[in-house]
Amino acid sequence: MEFLTGVKQKETVGIQEILEGDYEGKTVRINGAIHNIRDMGEVAFVILRKAEGLVQCVYEEGRTEFDLKTLKEESAVEITGKVAREERAPQGFEIRMEAVKVLAEPDQVLPLAVSKYKMHTSLEARLAVRPVSLRNVRERAKFKIQEGIVRGFRDFLHTQGFTEIHTPKIVARGAEGGSNVFRLDYFGKKAELGQSPQFYKQTMVGVFDRVFEVAPVFRAEKHNTTRHLNEYIGLDFEMGYIDSFDDVMAMETGFLQYAMELLKRDYQKELDMLEVTLPDVSRIPSVRFDRAKELVSEKYNRRIRNPYDLEPEEELLIGRYFKEEYDSDFVFVTHYPSKKRPFYAMDDPEDPRFTLSFDLLFRGLEVTTGGQRIHDYQEILAKMEKRHMDPADIASYLMIFKYGMPPHGGLGIGLERLTMRLLDEQNVRELSLFPRDVNRLEP
C-alpha cells in the first residue's frame, strides 16, 4: 500500500531560499515561466517569472546545453544553473544556465506584451485578455496587495474576538430591497442573490457576539461607472454590546492601522513596484453629514442642492477638505439622513431625521457603510410599518429581535474600492480579477 505523509520536499529552489541560503556558486534547479528573452548574440538574458518575482538567467552559447531558438516566451521550464551574485539583476543574483527542461509550451505567441514593466494598453484591451494580462508583474502586484488587506481584516478581527462565518448567497429576499437585485428561480421558488450579508451577520451576533465574513456581494445596478461593480467582495463585520456606533468606527480604524502595518511588513515589494505610499491612519476625523455639507459649501463656494443626499462630487470635496485641513486621506461622515438608510438603521433619538450611521470616505470615495442597528423588536416593527413594509416577508430575520438581541452595529467595506483608492487607480475594475459590469460577463 502507498501512503501520503505530508508535503513533498521539492528539489527545485525558490527565490527566497536562494536569497536566504548559501547558494553562491552552487548549481540549483529552479522552475518558472519564461517571461522574456533578450538575445544579445552570444549571450541571452532569459527572465524567469515566478510567483515571488523575476529571476535573471543567463544563456551562453556552448555553456548551456540547449538551443536558445527552441525556447519560447510563456513556456514553463525547469532551469539548471549556477547561482552568481549580480547586483544589476532584479534579485541581486543571476542563474548561469547549464540546462533547460521544457515542462510545457504555449501554442501561440501572447497577444500583448505582458513582460513590459508598464503595459501601455487600455483597460478595455487588458480586460479582454485578462487571463494572460494578469501575468504582467505590476498587474498581479495589485492583487497581492489586495490579499494583504484581506489577511489584515481577518487577522485583526481574530485578535478582537470575532468569529468568521459563512452565510448563504442565495436568499429569499435581499437585505437592502430596491430594484438592484439579481433574481433567479430556486426549484420553482423566487430567489435573489444576496446584496449584503446584513440579516445573517446580525443574526450571528446573537450567537457569537462578534462576527465577520469575507464573501461576494451582488448588486444589479445598471449604471456603468468607474466605481461600481455588479459583483464585489464585501468585508463585513458586526459586533454586539456596543455603547454607540463610535465602537464600530473605532474598530474599523483599528483594522486600517493593522492592515497598513501588515502591508508594510509583508508587501513592501509590491508597494514599491506600484509606487504606493501608505496613508497615515493613526487618527481619522469624523464629521456629521450636515456639517460636512456646510464645510464644503463654505470653503468651495458650492450651493447645497439637496440637504438629504451627498453627490459624488460633494464626496470628493469632503475628501479634499479633510486632506487640506487635517492632512487626512480618510474621513468618517456620520449621521446620514434616515431616508437614505435602510429600515434596520437606528435613528438618532435626538433627531430621528438622522441615523446613528456613517460612511468612511477614502480620498473622497465611499469605501464603507456602517452604523448601529435597531435591536428592539417593537422598534423595528414600528419602523417597518412607517415604511409600509410587511413583517411577514422577513419573519425569519425579525425572529432574532423577537427573542432578544444585544445593542449592535457593524459595517461593510468594498474590498475593490478600498484597494482602488490605496493604489490610486482610476477604475474599480482594475482591482477585480474578473470584473462583472453591465456589459461584462466574461472572462
Added chain:
Amino acid sequence: MEFLTGVKQKETVGIQEILEGDYEGKTVRINGAIHNIRDMGEVAFVILRKAEGLVQCVYEEGRTEFDLKTLKEESAVEITGKVAREERAPQGFEIRMEAVKVLAEPDQVLPLAVSKYKMHTSLEARLAVRPVSLRNVRERAKFKIQEGIVRGFRDFLHTQGFTEIHTPKIVARGAEGGSNVFRLDYFGKKAELGQSPQFYKQTMVGVFDRVFEVAPVFRAEKHNTTRHLNEYIGLDFEMGYIDSFDDVMAMETGFLQYAMELLKRDYQKELDMLEVTLPDVSRIPSVRFDRAKELVSEKYNRRIRNPYDLEPEEELLIGRYFKEEYDSDFVFVTHYPSKKRPFYAMDDPEDPRFTLSFDLLFRGLEVTTGGQRIHDYQEILAKMEKRHMDPADIASYLMIFKYGMPPHGGLGIGLERLTMRLLDEQNVRELSLFPRDVNRLEP
C-alpha cells in the same frame, strides 16, 4: 474636530481576561446574554452566555440591587459583581452579582430550550428556528470548529507560497456542465452561478503559480440527501509545476496535518464539548479506483455492478476497509474513469480510460475531488472534440492554454462535508449555518 484613533478599550472584562488576570475578590463589569436562570429561592444562578463560553453569576436577594423577577432569558445585560473562585462553575469562577444593567430585552420567550446542554429536538425543528437554535452552546461549537478548519486551510497554504484569490460567482458558463446549474438573467444575457472556481483558479496558476480560494459554490442538484447542499463552501486550491498529482494529494495531507494541530491548539474546548477525537492524519493510504472496488468486493462479498462508477455504499465499504486494514479514517482513491471526470482532467497516458485524478474519502464519504489537469492547448482541444464540446463556448478559459500553462493540478474540498465527518454528524445540514436544499430557502 473629533478623531477615531483605534480600538476603544472596554471597561467590561472577558472570560479569558479573568482566567489569566488577578481578579479574585475584585469587582468587575461583564456583559452577555442571559442564557438561563435557575431560581433556588434566596439565591439564583444566572448563567451568562458570551462568545467565549458560559459564566455563572450568583444572584442573592438583598445583595444584588435588582429584582430577579424582571430579568429575562435572552436579555442582553451588563453585570457588576465580585469574582470568586468556584470549582463547580463552568469556568472555575463565578460572579457574585451586585448590580445588573439591562441593555436590551426580548419581546417573547424562546420557542425552544436553547439553554439545554443537548437539545433533544429534530434537525427539522432546529432549522426552522435556526437564528435562535444556533445560540445553543453545542450548536455553535460546530461552527467554531469549522472556523478552525478554514483558518487551517488558509494559514497552511500561506506557508506554502499560495496566493488567495477571489473569482466571480456569476459566470457565463459553469465549469462542470450538466444540468445542475442555477441560471439567471444578467442584463439580458444568460448567466449561471459558478459550480466551482475551476476555470478561474487554473487561470490564476498562470499568474501566481499557486492559488487558493474559500468561497460559495452553487449546485442545483435535485436530490435531497443527507450529504448534499445546493450552496456550500468550497475550499479550493490549484498548484503549478507539479511532477504528478501525488503533489496535490501530498499538499492536502499537509493541510489536514496542519489543521488537526490547529484544532488541538485553539479549539480543544469545542472538541471536548462535542466529544470529538481528532483522526490520525500522519499517513493516508492511496489506492487505485479499480483496485479499491476489487478489495471491497473480495472482503465484503459484493458483486461489482458497474466498473466505472462508485456507489455511495461502495464508498462506505472502502472507508470501512481502510479503517479495518490500516486503521485510517481517510483514503485517497485514485485513477477515476475518464468518463466520470470533466473534460479538463488529464487522462492517464498509460491507460486513457482512467484519469490522473483522485477523491479523498473520509470515513467513507467523498470530501475532496482533485487531480492533474490538461495543460496543453492541442490536448484539451482534442479532448473537447471527442466530447462534442465547442471551444468557442469557453474561449476565454482556453486562452490560458493557447498562450502557455505549466503542468498543474488542484482540488476542491467541501467544507461542510469535511466538518460533518470530523464531528460524526449524520446530516450535512448540521454544518451549514443556513442550509440551502431543494425545499429550504429560509431562514
